[in-house]
Amino acid sequence: MSVRHALLALLAEEPKFGLRLKEEFEQRTGSVWPLNVGQVYSTLQRLERDGLVANADEAGTVASQKLYSLTDDGGTELRSWLSTPPDDLNPSRNEVVIKVMVAFSVPGVDVLDVVQDHRRQALEYMQRLTRLKAPGDDVAMVLVADSLLFRHEATIRWLDTCEARFRNGELPPARSTELATGAAPVNKQVKQ
Amino acid sequence: MSVRHALLALLAEEPKFGLRLKEEFEQRTGSVWPLNVGQVYSTLQRLERDGLVANADEAGTVASQKLYSLTDDGGTELRSWLSTPPDDLNPSRNEVVIKVMVAFSVPGVDVLDVVQDHRRQALEYMQRLTRLKAPGDDVAMVLVADSLLFRHEATIRWLDTCEARFRNGELPPARSTELATGAAPVNKQVKQ
DNA sequence: ACAGCCATGTAACTTGTTACATGATTTT
DNA sequence: AAAATCATGTAACAAGTTACATGGCTGT
Numbered sequence: 068m069s070v071r072h073a074l075l076a077l078l079a080e081e082p083k084f085g086l087r088l089k090e091e092f093e094q095r096t097g098s099v100w101p102l103n104v105g106q107v108y109s110t111l112q113r114l115e116r117d118g119l120v121a122n123a124d125e126a127g128t129v130a131s132q133k134l135y136s137l138t139d140d141g142g143t144e145l146r147s148w149l150s151t152p153p154d155d156l157n158p159s160r161n162e163v164v165i166k167v168m169v170a171f172s173v174p175g176v177d178v179l180d181v182v183q184d185h186r187r188q189a190l191e192y193m194q195r196l197t198r199l200k201a202p203g204d205d206v207a208m209v210l211v212a213d214s215l216l217f218r219h220e221a222t223i224r225w226l227d228t229c230e231a232r233f234r235n236g237e238l239p240p241a242r243s244t245e246l247a248t249g250a251a252p253v254n255k256q257v258k259q
Numbered sequence: 260m261s262v263r264h265a266l267l268a269l270l271a272e273e274p275k276f277g278l279r280l281k282e283e284f285e286q287r288t289g290s291v292w293p294l295n296v297g298q299v300y301s302t303l304q305r306l307e308r309d310g311l312v313a314n315a316d317e318a319g320t321v322a323s324q325k326l327y328s329l330t331d332d333g334g335t336e337l338r339s340w341l342s343t344p345p346d347d348l349n350p351s352r353n354e355v356v357i358k359v360m361v362a363f364s365v366p367g368v369d370v371l372d373v374v375q376d377h378r379r380q381a382l383e384y385m386q387r388l389t390r391l392k393a394p395g396d397d398v399a400m401v402l403v404a405d406s407l408l409f410r411h412e413a414t415i416r417w418l419d420t421c422e423a424r425f426r427n428g429e430l431p432p433a434r435s436t437e438l439a440t441g442a443a444p445v446n447k448q449v450k451q
Numbered sequence: 452a453c454a455g456c457c458a459t460g461t462a463a464c465t466t467g468t469t470a471c472a473t474g475a476t477t478t479t
Numbered sequence: 480a481a482a483a484t485c486a487t488g489t490a491a492c493a494a495g496t497t498a499c500a501t502g503g504c505t506g507t
Contacts (some may be wrong), residue, residue, distance in 0.1 A: 068354075069352050069354045069357045069358075070352075072358075073357050073361045076361035076362060076364070076365050077361060077364075079364070079365040079366060080364045080365070080366070092361075095357075095360040095361055096356075096357070096360060099350065100350070100352050100357075145365065146368070148358070149358060149362055149365070149368060149373050149376075150373070150376055152355075152376075152377060152380040152381070152384070153354040153355060155380075155384055155387075158291065158292070158407055160261050160262075160292050161406050161410070162260075162261045162345040163344075163345060164288075164402070164403060164406045165261045165265050165287075165288070165292075166261075166264075166340070166341060167402075168287040168288060168399060168402065168403070169265050169268035169269060169284075169287055170268060170341055172268070172269075172271070172272045173268050173271045173272070173337065173341070174271060174272070176338070176341060181341050181342070184341075184342055184344075185344060188344040188347075189344070192344070192347050206424070206429050206430065207360060210356070210359075210360065210420075210421060210424070211356060211360070213417055213420055214353055214356045214413075214417045215350055217413035217414075217416050217417045218353070218410065218413050220413065221406075221409035221410050221412065221413040222409075224409050225405055225406045225409045228402075228405055229402060232398070232402070237398050238398065
């Protein structure tokens with residue numbers, strides 16, 4: 068849901084057209100997160116359908132440009148988004164975490180290898196980011212790179228706690244001969 | 260792409276059916292990331308279509324259960340996933356980062372307010388997580404909670420650097436009178 | 452027999468990606 | 480006038496969410 072609202076934010080400044088929105092979005096993120104043009108147009112269509120954006124077809128612009136402007140409802144929606152944290156109740160899935168949590172029961176695979184693999188890869192990516200940040204002209208790019216650095220660092224720290232716990236013998240219920248979750252009902256047909 | 264591969268991993272242990280996969284996935288993530296049953300079935304269909312999974316319709320099970328097993332191709336795909344880092348070239352978008360990067364040009368909104376808002380909310384969520392972790396029986400839940408805690412901490416640290424830079428007068432190019440695309444794109448590496 | 456769960460499945464929708472098609476404007 | 484590029488748009492697909500429909504099995 069980020070793109071939808073980001074477009075609203077960019078339109079709050081002044082009416083703009085599709086391609087311009089793509090360019091500005093990428094400028095704000097230092098070109099780290101490219102935005103597909105096609106998605107801009109379809110998102111604009113949906114925003115218009117929902118009344119958050121209107122076609123400001125005033126003169127003064129090139130004919131082939133289709134200007135969109137923020138409506139009052141759009142402004143309300145935007146302000147609400149800016150003050151709301153991203154979904155506490157449904158925290159988005161973390162691929163590395165999922166990978167580790169399912170890896171330990173795969174035959175022929177050592178979870179600790181997976182952990183080490185990803186730790187090393189995260190480190191390498193952090194080094195690449197740090198190197199890339201050096202020129203440091205573009206503030207947007209530096210900030211977004213920082214966000215990636217912090218996130219990778221968090222991943223590495225998590226992998227470390229994982230390794231510590233695993234070496235300490237703390238393993239999640241491996242082969243689920245019994246699904247002993249209190250809430251979830253046990254599947255009686257499965258056990259043989 | 261997490262769910263698809265997670266199912267492969269769970270099937271590597273032994274043939275299983277849809278509902279069981281849902282239950283085990285949620286068990287592995289301490290019920291923090293619920294998995295929709297419908298998605299399990301449609302994902303299984305796609306996996307079967309792609310030859311990564313096969314219908315192991317052996318006897319011995321209840322008629323209404325449809326067992327799936329991992330194929331050789333599925334095993335190869337799984338092993339490849341387990342040793343590959345999640346998309347360095349297309350790092351996934353971070354909603355909080357996007358929010359901050361687009362907020363500073365919204366009329367009537369102070370970026371520093373947005374930063375403080377989200378800092379406070381992330382802190383509150385961390386406290387809730389820490390409280391929730393106390394009973395600490397379920398290793399899976401503790402690990403996933405840790406991953407969320409680390410991620411929130413990374414967010415907070417990023418927001419702090421943002422605030423520092425903003426107070427220091429370092430603002431990204433606000434109104435883009437000129438879209439100077441001369442900057443080296445982070446992401447445009449060779450597609451190989 | 453009937454209620455209630457187990458298990459599978461489908462339909463409609465949203466977000467996002469890639470690729471392609473088409474017209475308008477500017478440049479040479 | 481031809482070529483390049485600006486700008487919009489569409490089609491097809493993957494992945495995910497919600498809601499609903501449909502049989503089969505189990506317990507009382």
